[in-house]
Amino acid sequence: MADLDDLRDGTDFSAARTASGGFHLKGQSGQDWGMRARLSRVFDPSDGKTVMLAFDHGYFQGPTSGLENLERSILPLVPQADALMCTRGALRTTIPAENGKGIVLRASGGPSVLKELSDEELAVSIEDAVRLDAAALAVQVFVGGENETKSIKNLTTLVDQGQATGIPVLAVTAVGRDMVRDARYFRLATRISAELGAAFVKTYYVEEGFETITSACPVPIVIAGGKKVEEQEALRVAYQAMQEGAAGVDMGRNVFQSEHPAAMLAAVRGVVHDGLTPTEAYELFQSLSH
Template sequence: MTTGIDARLERIGTDGSFVIVPMDHGLTMGAVQGLKDIESTIDGVTTGGADAVLTQKGIAPRVHENKNGKGYIVHLNGSTTIGPDEQDKRLTGTVEEAIRAGADAVSFHINVGSDYEPDQISQLSEVTETAKRFGIPVLAMAYARGPGVDSADPEALGHAVRLAEELGADIVKTGYSGDSESFQHVVESTRLPVVIAGGSRGTDRETIDMVRGVMDAGGAGISMGRSIFQHEDPEAIARAVAAVVHDDRSTDEALAEAGLALEA
């Protein structure tokens, strides 16, 4: 890594662990709960302990005044839930545009095993090459998705995270295999920091148990969107997540410290 990449990774994490809240879902799903007043949500999650937030480039003017000095990541591809195929992620920006938008890092989504994998491999390779020239970290969102692919299979997830490393990413996000024991294989498949996606929102305990599981497996944290920004109290759930990722709290301790009901 270059000095620039190392420095910018510190802006989007804390001592090598990461609490990232993606809010690029406005492109994918529209102005859903938590994203209409995205300014308040950004303020809440960063106050609660998120290290960085992530959006598409056009939202950058709404981010900077509300992120409380935390990191900012610009996402470079996307699709919609009402389009012909949500797995067909198309380019929405460039590394240079992200830099002009004030980003500390860029991210790129690839569906490993899908019909669109070949194009997405080529595009991710180009993104990492360009990002290296500018000293910008790349977060690869590498999912196991496609015909006949089990998106929670640790072998498939391990392949996805290794692909991200092979293509030059600096940090990788993937799905959770369902338990800490099987997720250890995923973490051991790469030397990159591995963070997990949250998916659709569950209970508070389910969310924090999942975070505890990835940390117990040797993971580096989370990159959770809807589980955090659609919460009734985004600041509180971000605080609970950060307590596990950064302070090694148990599920019960994290929920209690964040003022969330232990039975939730």
């Protein structure tokens, strides 16, 4: 076992790693053809970035505000997203097979909001993921949580299955109520996820040191949209994250809980793919809201 008596935090985060080896995503040039093909359905090959639309909240929250009727709230937004993050139930019941988007399939679950959320199991077989033509599989990782080791085992099991079938795995870093959301924690959680085989990682943006998180992680990082905030603030966070090395955003509540979801998703696309500033993106949002 490694000697923990003189464990020191890393200090050299001067430059974020970029894509190399002829593929548009960092750390993925050595993957099999099928893996790279699926990642190219999540991340736009023209710029290596993604706007994911997350609406998997019901797997532990039930009918979340804005997701009471998926057909009414989500289907109109599908054309503007690069990829859809959802459960297999929502996919089969609501999303047309001809939608043309990369599907990031929620593959872990178990406890509801009434229980300890870190006590998850794998909830989708790799065979069903193949049947559904998933572009990626998403699993929650609770570094520092009550069931940390169990969630890490879920990740590594899914990575093994994904490597055998050509399906990349997205590790989603979960944060408990009593845990500090800072760069040091997210460097730990994202690096562990990447070291254990995740092809890309979803994490939260932090105001101080986010560039050290993206620099230290050898695979792409996508930021979580988080709780609903004002549109200007959500666009500012998306912009800052992209400037500091993120490869995209996975936004849910800040889109489908907006008064103008389609306009908000278009503004987010402007930030991620077109480099719009928060001011320019908000102006776009306002112009499309009328």
